[in-house]
Amino acid sequence: MLYLYNFDNKLSSTQVLPEGTFSLQTCQRNLVLSTTSIGNISQHYECYKNIKAYIYLLEVICGLKSRLIAENEIVAQFKTAIEQYLLLEDRSHEITIALQKILQDQKRIRSQFLLGISQKTYAALTKKILKRSHQNKILILGSGMLAEDLINQFKKSHSVTISARNNDSLENLVQKHQITKLAWQSIDSYKDFHIIINTIGTSEIILTEEFFSNWKNQENFFVDLGDPCIAIPKNIEKNNYFKLEDIYKLGSIESNEKMKKIDDALEEIFQISERRIKWLEENIKKRHLHENLENRNAGKLTSEISS
Numbered sequence: 001m002l003y004l005y006n007f008d009n010k011l012s013s014t015q016v017l018p019e020g021t022f023s024l025q026t027c028q029r030n031l032v033l034s035t036t037s038i039g040n041i042s043q044h045y046e047c048y049k050n051i052k053a054y055i056y057l058l059e060v061i062c063g064l065k066s067r068l069i070a071e072n073e074i075v076a077q078f079k080t081a082i083e084q085y086l087l088l089e090d091r092s093h094e095i096t097i098a099l100q101k102i103l104q105d106q107k108r109i110r111s112q113f114l115l116g117i118s119q120k121t122y123a124a125l126t127k128k129i130l131k132r133s134h135q136n137k138i139l140i141l142g143s144g145m146l147a148e149d150l151i152n153q154f155k156k157s158h159s160v161t162i163s164a165r166n167n168d169s170l171e172n173l174v175q176k177h178q179i180t181k182l183a184w185q186s187i188d189s190y191k192d193f194h195i196i197i198n199t200i201g202t203s204e205i206i207l208t209e210e211f212f213s214n215w216k217n218q219e220n221f222f223v224d225l226g227d228p229c230i231a232i233p234k235n236i237e238k239n240n241y242f243k244l245e246d247i248y249k250l251g252s253i254e255s256n257e258k259m260k261k262i263d264d265a266l267e268e269i270f271q272i273s274e275r276r277i278k279w280l281e282e283n284i285k286k287r288h289l290h291e292n293l294e295n296r297n298a299g300k301l302t303s304e305i306s307s
Contacts, residue, residue: 002098004053005032006046015041020092022099024081026074028066033057035094054273061106062114062265067248070117075106077145094284105272113265117258123149125250126197126223129242133221135194142199143169146225150197151177187211194220201226
């Protein structure tokens with residue numbers, strides 16, 4: 001049995017998870033996949049079981065649950081999460097197989113139905129927005145996967161600097177991409193940049209109204225990819241301020257042909273999921289049967305040696 005939990009917020013550190021669970025955390029969702037149910041959950045969540053779990057996770061990986069339909073950033077995040085999961089000693093054989101099959105299935109769905117719908121990532125669309133700027137220095141706030149995607153988009157054409165709260169992640173990105181770093185909330189240094197891109201979604205105050213008022217300039221661009229977005233003063237030049245909503249509009253789907261492709265993809269996902277769940281159940285039964293047979297043979301051999 002597969003259980004997929006979709007939490008509204010990041011899972012509480014006090015929440016105890018069964019052994020072998022798989023987690024996928026992005027800026028939009030917090031998913032946990034398990035072969036057993038999770039008890040004593042104190043925060044809001046949705047739970048999908050078996051075929052519904054497979055369908056939902058496959059739709060997520062295909063980008064069909066994203067506001068930027070068919071975005072492909074989620075695939076990289078999923079692959080990274082799988083790599084981390086495979087390093088766990090208590091990983092589940094059933095979940096490992098399910099994840100590998102979902103990765104195969106999303107590739108097939110995308111190639112057959114979703115090509116041409118949205119090949120752009122958030123970072124690529126951000127770069128498209130910033131083509132109107134002639135400035136070369138960019139400051140990125142945050143050190144997650146989206147921040148690294150932005151680094152890859154801009155490091156060849158711009159001078160990239162990064163500032164983040166997580167010092168370990170910050171140092172890793174600086175060493176990996178050979179970029180410059182700034183201490184977190186070095187406000188006076190932040191003011192030296194004409195382009196600032198935020199990737200942190202938080203209700204905390206990262207940049208104050210005083211900062212934006214002093215930073216205001218027709219040459220300056222602020223792109224906020226966080227969810228929730230950072231609040232800015234009303235008198236800031238709106239033409240040079242962009243948030244997630246603007247990114248979604250830039251990558252939006254308009255034509256009926258594209259909508260038909262999505263409908264066809266959803267239908268194929270349902271058909272695939274039915275077959276996959278049956279296959280997984282049969283695979284588990286065969287595995288358990290094989291293990292029981294080995295245990296009986298081992299017990300018989302032990303009994304013969306003892307006698």
